[in-house]
Amino acid sequence: MSLFFLFALVIGLTAIGWFTARMRAAQLRPTDGFRAHSLPSYHGWYVALWLGLPALIFLAIWAIFSPGLIEQSVLADPAAQVLPDSEIERAAILGEARALADGSLGAAFNPEAEELVPAYQQASGFYGIIGTIATLLLAFACGAFAFLRVRPDFRARNRVERVVMWVLLIASLIAILTTVGIVASLLFETIRFFDRISPIEFIFGTQWSPTSTTFSDDPGSFGAIPLFWGTILIGAIIAMIVAIPLGLMSAVYLTQYAPARVRSVMKPVLEILAGVPTVVYGYFAALTVAPAVRDFAVNVLGVSSASSESAMAAGVVMGVMIIPFVSSMADDSLAAVPSAMRDGSLAMGATNSETIKKVLIPAALPGIVGGVLLAVSRAIGETMIVVMAAGLAANLTANPFESVTTVTVQIVQLLTGDQEFDSSKTLAAFALGLVLFIVTLLLNIIALGVVKRFREAYE
Amino acid sequence: MNDATDTQAAPEAKPATDEPLVDPASLKMTARNVDVYYGDKQAIDDVSIDIGMDNVTAFIGPSGCGKSTFLRTLNRMNDTIPIARTSGQIELDGEDIYDPDMDVVQLRARVGMVFQKPNPFPKSIYENVAYGPRIHGLAGSKSELDQIVEKSLIRAGLFEEVKDRLDDSGTALSGGQQQRLCIARAIAVDPEVILMDEPCSALDPIATAKIEELIHELRGKYAIVIVTHNMQQAARVSQRTAFFHLGNLVEYGETSELFTNPHQERTKDYITGRYG
């Protein structure tokens, strides 16, 4: 019996349990002298939870472990003695036999796989029956236990609500689990990486050229300074040169000058910029912006070293993507400045622009700076635009028309292609990931702190 | 004025004598038939008033009576509210301030304003006072600017308290000091009229007393108009008082006269505390 069918069966049984328990509870009520403690449907839920939960949990565990059990008994079969010793080939043949056995494959490529089919079918049939019986037994036993407790004075509601509370708590713990998972997986692989490459070399080295360990023992150089510089050049310098003036001035215009109708149209339009998938920006940067930037650099500026994959193209497009972040943070910050400031300045005879430049923006500056920090953190973590437009060459150059590479580009680069998992290259990706994680986290904490203090100052 | 209780009062909301209330020689601002609308709602209804240079004029009335709204029309601060609409005529030294040729930036430099809540800019004390002279280009040099700042602070009675910490933030001062800083800021551009919109309502009694003292000292140098909901304050600081009610100017006269012998029933009710 397939797992899915079994799952559906348990769900069906749970529904039946809910109905019968509810009916029974409803019948109990009038015959008994006093009012039942809980509504019938709570009795129904109580039985359903007892019936369904243990069985489903068992089923989940069974689903994880039964393939291993089946495989073991197949390997114990005499037909499996002919299997090659190589782990990979063995796994391939076993996989094929499994596909043959459940009918998803029509014909075998390896003759050995064909041999294993009967053993597979036998084993999976055997464990299938065991699993089914165990699941159903568990469901019936637990369901019966709960069903017998359906009595007027039984506090079904409180029990059900306690389970609900646990479910809620577990759901929110997943957030912690994810955070722990991120930190643990990054840290674990990074420590393994630092066993091979010294942290000093990684953080302060200026030579980045990881080589494949498949062909030589030399792991290459892992000095990440060029990557850090490339990330800063694109995400924190060029992108911000584009995003800060455009975002800030857009916010100023839309909050201080634009008529209400213009504002109500243009604000969502600018927000669309944040909703465009980054891969679309990346494609646009590579296809349209990068060639234009190179032509401009070569023909107008006379920079002969301009590359078609340049920091400039990636940075400009990333800056455009960041505009809405900067403008909405600036918008909020300007709105948080008390209107008394504005009135005070206008009443002195200041023009609008003088008021904005000399009073509003300085007053809103902490909020704007916080927003810019958030935008920087967003920009340095952005991947697709730089993957598609910035290039792979780890140059340590200040020339924005040359190709540079970033932390995120290298993570993608190191982890794609056929890699064994614990080569220095793949581990380096996790070390880069850890750096990225820490830096973006710090930027966010600082930014949120700045913004919070700014808000409190005017409350 | 079709209120039944008003009929037994004197014929008009004018002093009994035919003599103009404000001496033509010291006449600074005149308003004639001013209406103000917020959207469809009329906030000021046909107000005419003269404001003299030689005196402090107080606007009193219950909250929502339009006294602050009217004050804001005098330097066109109502322009900053998109739905506000003003009609009628307001003149400053004979110039119509709502004339298209009138430059609102210059107007506001000539007619300064102090707000209900002290609103120093989040800059240093020095920068707060220097702000106006800077934007209007009143100082030719740094020393001249220093001089203006110092004079303004002296006039606002704040200099002795802050002379050693001009670089501290204006927002770090106490409420009363902040308000005097705002007055210094207004004085620094050398205005002709200073409008004060309930300048003491956010202050404690001691700070209030200081501000009132300051108003006394400034009297005569500037035409001062003060809006207050506090009748004792109006009696203390002003020489002329205008009583507003529901967007109308009910009565305008010498302060001593208005408080002791109001001509209008509504004024009497208000100052005797029957409403407001």
Add this chain to the structure above:
Amino acid sequence: MNATTASTDGRQPTDWKTDAMQRRIRARYRAEKRFRFYGLAAVFLSAGFLAFLLFTMVSSGARGFTQVQIALPVDFAASNIVIEPEQLDGNDREQLLALADFQGLAQESMVAAYGDDGQALFSNGAWVQLRNAVSDDPTLLNRSEVIWMPASTEIDFAARGDAGENQSEERLAMMERYQALEEAGQVRSALSWTFLTMGDSSDPTLAGIWGALKGSLFTMLVTLALAFPIGVLAAVYLEEYAPQNRWTDIIEVSINNLAAVPSIIFGLLGLAIFLNTFHLPRSAAIVGGLTLALMTMPVIVIAGRNAIKSVPPSIRDAALGVGASPVQVLTHHVLPLSLPGILTGTIIGMSRALGETAPLLLIGMRAFVPSPPDGLTDPATVLPVQIFLWSDELNPGFVEKTSAAIIVLLVFLLVMNGLAIWLRNKYEQRW
């Protein structure tokens, strides 16, 4: 200027009428106008960039939905395919079709119709059309029929009048060839069903978006099935029941931080945990969905908390006052009232997940997957990754396919965001 203003301190009152002062005022107004113009320019520049981007995509992508087709007369009856139409009713239909030499038949027909180099006119995989045609209508096998077949990339370029930068002789020859075909009425441009119904291919004329679309669909299903319940439950817990203690603080901080973690970090997490620790299948929709669910969940939690927070406490008090239990207050009142807000947040989170590329690259969803996935564990790719893969292709025929795929992706995002805005406007309640 009135004499009374004459300051006692000797400073002359400001004379606003002097020329210098008037000039200064005019300069200040010019500065005001300039500043205002800068603001307007910033808005228009930003919006203009968006418009330019969309225009570029639409104008180069529109052609991606069409296909140049060439008429090919095929004589099935005379071919060496010896299947009888009736045989195709049986169970071995697929096998019979797979073994028959449709490729050879196509080649013969091409040579017969268009000369020795006739094959160059057609897409390499065009012969599959013959098999599909027979599969749809087995009676074809007994007669001769004109079949419209996808043209080669070279003809495609010729149809566009694009002779290439260096105007090579081959390209020019191909253009002449195309003109001849056009005059003979043997060529047409049709809506490309291939593009909408097929999986990936290394030949741009045969590459389709359906495989990636299906992969996106599966991935989003997994994401929604996990992120929505967990996100809503966590939001409910934090907003309604969580005690004020250190654990709650830790949960809140983690959720807020997760919302700001770069997406590629989630890819590393998926790689290390789901692939290398739990050994889930590489490139599969289930892993992609799991990874994106972890990324989307914080967005739903934050939106959900805001929605729940906006339900006024008076409603809770009223329900508690008539003796409802805390869970009843939640299910009868708080959740129904906050549902529109939660759904809006969910759709926004899902649309972000739909456009996400980087984490999926790391868990192997960049593999070349020619056949659309049939299940959650099959190798799959998703729309944004497909766009990325095509953008890397050297064959210039992929340029318009990439743009066309972008249009498809943007249309989906537009629909989702439109739905979110509609929901918000329709059900948003102001208290």
